[in-house]
Amino acid sequence: MRAALEEARPRVVLIEGPPEADALIPLAADEEMRPPVALLAHAVDEPGRSAFWPLAEFSPEWVAIRWALEHDVPARFIDLPATHTLAWGRQEDEAGVAGESPLDAETADSEGDSEPACGPEPASGPEPASGPEPACGPGPADVRIDPLGVLAETAGYDDPERWWEDVVEHRGVGKGDALAPFTVLEEAMGALRETYGSGGHDRDLVREAYMRLQVRAAQREFEDGVAVVCGAWHVPALRRKTTVAADKALLKGLPKVKTDMTWVPWTHRRLSRVSGYGAGIDSPGWYGHLFSAPDRPVERWMTKVAGLLRAEDRLVSSAHVIEAVRLAETRAAMRGRPLPGLSETTDAVRAVMCEGSDVPLALVEDRLVVGDVLGEVPSAAPAVPLQRDLARLQRRLRLKPEALERELELDLRKETDAARGRLLHRLRLLGIAWGEPAASRGSTGTFRETWRLRWEPELSVRVAEAGVWGTTVLSAATAKAEADAVTAQGLADVTALAERCLLGELPDALPTVMRILADRAALDTDVGQLAQALPALVRSLRYGDVRGTDTGALGEVAAGLAERVFVGLPPACAALDADGAEEMRRHVDAVHGAVGLLGDAPAAGQGHLRARWQSVLRVLSGRDTVPGVIRGRAVRLLLDDGELAQEEAARLMGLVLSPGTPPADAAAWIEGFVGGGSGGGMLLVHDERLLGLVDAWLTGVPVEAFTDVLPLLRRTFSAYEPGVRRTLGELVRRGPGAGTGATGAGPGIPGFAAELDPARADAVLPVLRLLLGLDEVAEDIGKDLVGVTG
Structure with missing residues (x-):
C-alpha cells in the first residue's frame, strides 16, 4: 500500500x-x-x-x-x-x-x-x-461467500490466507510495478461480481x-x-x-x-x-510481525517463539532456532512456496521446539500468532465525561488496562487497594466488567480480595452506555444503584444490590436501597426468597465492617428478615417433592451459615438469633411431614453446633433406619445427614456407631427397593474425598466395631487408641519447635539476658 x-x-x-x-x-x-x-x-x-x-x-x-x-x-x-x-x-x-x-x-x-x-x-x-x-453470495440472500476463498479454491488452495501469502505477500514488486497487484485483484473481483452480483444484499x-x-x-x-x-x-x-x-x-x-x-x-x-x-x-500477531520485520522475518519469528518458550521454562537453545528455520525453509521449498508461511513455521516449531507436542504449540498460537497487544489512544481523543473520569482514576490508582488477563490481589486494609476494589465494584454495578471477582489464595479473611482483570474493546461501549447515569464513576454508580433498586424483581435482587453498594462504597445510594429492601422484606411471604436474601445481607455486614461502613440499619433489617424465615420455614418444608426438598435444604444451609455470621445479635426483643434458629432446627428434625433430606440435615447441623449429643443423633438415625421407614425416605435422610461435601464422611469414620447403623440398614434394604435408592446413595458417598472413601471401605471390610473390642471403648481406627498416649504425643514436640523456630527465639533471648547481666 x-x-x-x-x-x-x-x-x-x-x-x-x-x-x-x-x-x-x-x-x-x-x-x-x-x-x-x-x-x-x-x-x-x-x-x-x-x-x-x-x-x-x-x-x-x-x-x-x-x-x-x-x-x-x-x-x-x-x-x-x-x-x-x-x-x-x-x-x-x-x-x-x-x-x-x-x-x-x-x-x-x-x-x-x-x-x-x-x-x-x-x-x-x-x-x-x-x-x-x-457479505456476498450466489442465489439466496442468506448464502454468503468469501471472495478470496473462491479465488484460493480456484487456484487449488484450501486456505485463503496461504494463497494470499503466496501470490501477494511473498512476491515482491519491482520499482514502477507497485500498482500491478491492485490491477490484477480488480480484474479478479470484476469476474466475481459478474458471477455473484451483490450476493443478494441490496x-x-x-x-x-x-x-x-x-x-x-x-x-x-x-x-x-x-x-x-x-x-x-x-x-x-x-x-x-x-x-x-x-x-x-x-x-x-x-x-x-x-x-x-x-x-x-x-x-x-x-x-x-x-x-x-x-x-x-x-x-494478527503473525501479520503484525511480517509488517514490522520485513528483513529475515522467519529467523526473527523463530527467535520470538524461542523467547516465549524460555519464559515458560521450556529448554530451547539457539540450535533449536537454527534447525527450526531450516526445517521451515525446506518445507516451503517442497511445497513450491516462495517463502515459509505460517503453516511451515508452525510445523517447524511443533517438531523442533515443542518436540511434537501441541500443548506448548497452543501457547505459541495464543500469545504470538494471535497475541494480546492492546492499542493506546491519545488523551486528546473525544470521550464522554465518564470515560475521562475513569481514565483519571486508572492513572491515579495505577490500574493500566491490559488485554492479557491477570490476577490482582488486594489488601483492603491499605488505602490504595481499598480504592481499587471500590472502583472495580462500581464498574461492575455499571455493567463494565473490567474485573471479575475470584477466590483468594492463601487467605480467607474478608480484608482480602482477588480480581481477574482483562480489558476488552467493547468495554468502551459499556462506558459510553453507562455515561447516561452520570459524569463520574461515583455519581453514575450511585444513580444506577438507585434505579436498579426501584426496578428489582425480587427481594434477593435488592439484597444483592445492597451488598454491592457496600462493596462499592455508595453511601448516597444505600438509604434508597435500604428503604426498598425493608419494604420488600415486610411484604414478601415467600420463605425461599427470604432465605435467599438473608446470606447477602449478612455478607454485607461483614464487608461493611472491613471497610468501616455504618451498617446499623442493615443489621436491623437482617435480624427482622431472619425472624420471618424462622417463623415461615417449618410450614414451608411440608409436602415437598424431591426437587423442592433439595432446594429447601440448600436454603437451610444458607440460613444456618448466615445466622452463624450474625452471631448473638438481638432480634427485635425476641431473644438471640442463634437460639431461635436452633429451636427451628429441632422442629424440622422431629416432624414426619418434613422430607427426609431436610430432617437429616437439621440433625446434622445441631450435632455440629454441639446442641445435640452423639447418642441422641445415633438414636434418631436408628429410628429413621428402622424397617418401618420406607427405603427412599431413609436414603434421603442419610443424604441430608452425611451427604455431599459437608464432612459427613469423616463423621462416619470417627463414629463407628453411626457407620454401623448405616451399614446394617444398607444390607437390610429389600432387593426390590435397592435399585430405587442406589442413585441417591451413590450421589451421597461419591462426593467424599478418596482418602475418606478408602478408610470407610477398610472399616466396612473389617466390620464396624471390630477394632473396639467387646466393650467398644475405642474408636476402632487402626493406629489410634481409646485414650491419648502422652509419650507418643511428646515425641513430636522437638519437630514442632523446630518448625516454629521456638528454639532460636529462646537462644536469642538467652544471649540478650547474658549481655544484660554481664
Missing part, C-alpha cells in the same frame, strides 16, 4: 470508513496513538447501539492514513455515514428481523455480542475490515452509491489525483458508470440517528476470527 501511494502520489486519499470520523484522522499522527485501535460510533440517545471500524498497524487503511498525514495530503472517509448504519440496525431490531444486517456486522448490541460478516478482504491482504463489510448497492458520489466530488476538486483505499470487492462497483441521479435515488429516505464517534483501543485478539468478534484476519 505504501509503495503504491509513493508511486501514484495522489493529491487526496479516500478511505472506506464513516465520514463522521474525518475530524479524527489527525489524531492518527499523535505520539500517544498506538494501533491496534478502532473507530467507535455510537448513537447519542442509545450508546449501547454502536459499531467499530478496527485498524491494525498493518491495515491498508491505517497505512494510507499515516502516509497522507506524513505528506500533508488530505484524507477522507467515504463509506455510508454511521448515522445511517446505526439507524438502519435500529429499524431492523424494532421490526424483529431475523439475522444481522451486513451493515451492522461489527455492531455491538446491548449485551456486547456481535457476529462477524463474511466480507471480502481489503485489497492489500487479509486485513481487518475497514468497517462492517458486506445494502451493498447503497453503500457503493454513496462512495461513488464521494469519488465524483473528489475528482471535481482534485481532477485525476484521487486514490481510493477500499475492500477489493467494491472496486468493480466504484468503476461502474452510473448517473448521479441514480445514485442519489438509492440514498433517498435513509433513516438517521444522531451519532458520536471517537477512537478506542483495540486488541489483536479482537482482530482474529477465533475470538468470535472477527474483523477479517486469523493471525
